[in-house]
Amino acid sequence: MSYYVLSQLEDVGCPVGILHGDLFDKFYPDTKDVKFGFFPWYAEKAKAGPRTPFPQGMVLISRDEYYDFDIRSISRFFYVVSDAFLAVCRKTNVNIIDSVRIEVLSEAGKRISEKNYNAVLFDELDVRTNCDPASTFVEENGRPVRFKKLVLPPEWGLDLFKYRRLISGSDxxxxxxxxxELAESFKGIGFTPLDEVLWSGIRRI
Known part of the structure; x- marks a missing residue:
């Protein structure tokens, strides 16, 4: 089976780079004094083992004017995905740790998208034990930090996945x-064949 690396594509409502917004437990008309970094979905970002589940009622408060993408990361560890993208994940073999419906609002409290969104945390794989031994890496202090070449085992069964603790597109x-084939119509996503990818050229989703 063929595999593809997802990359950000710029389009109307599909910014590239980091989203100009933060995920809160509820809507705040003034966020200046709200220390969102203490919320568990930020504070536990590097925690091993069980994490605090996403609560109901979460709100992404954004400084961007309009969103129409189907998936973007909101940190290195969790994502904002459309209902349609999440539905494809549910139809295929994807390991989701946690997900919850969120509101996506401007700082004034107005909806900035016609799509409905969810906060999603995907499982992250260890590169040493979850790829073919033919894979090669750039390493620092004996730890892989990015791929030179990713080779998947013939029996690989996951349909969407990522590896932990990597950088430079390899994440x-x-x-x-x-x-x-189920996601090709989604906005803001490019698909690069795994056997052709230049990892440093990938704008991580």
């Missing part, structure tokens, strides 16, 4: 041909 999501 983006990878999907199967089956997932790509």
């Amino acid at each position: 983006s999501l990878v999907c199967s041909q089956a997932f790509k």
Whole structure:
């Protein structure tokens, strides 16, 4: 089976780079004094083992004017995804740790998208034990930090996945041909064949 690396594509409502917004437990008309970094979904970002579940009622308060993407990361660890993207994840073999419906609002409290969104935390894989031994890496202090070449085992079964503790494009999501066929119409996503990818050229989803 063929695999593809997801990368950000710029389009109307699909900014590239980091979203100009933060995820709060509820809407705040003034966020200046709200220390959002203490919320568990930020504070536990590098925590091993069980994490505090996303609460109901979460709100992404954004300084961007309009969103129409189907997936973007809101930190290195969790994502904002449309209902349609999440539905494809549910139809295929994707390991989701947690997800919850969120509101996406401007600082004035107005909806800035026609789509409905969710906060999603995907499982993250260890590169040493979850790829073919033919894979090669750039390493620092004996630890892989980015791919030179990613090779998946013939029996690989996941349709969307990512690896933990990598950088420089190697930390983006990878999907199967089956997932790509269901997601090709989604906005703001490019699909680069795994056997052609230049990792440093990937704008991580």
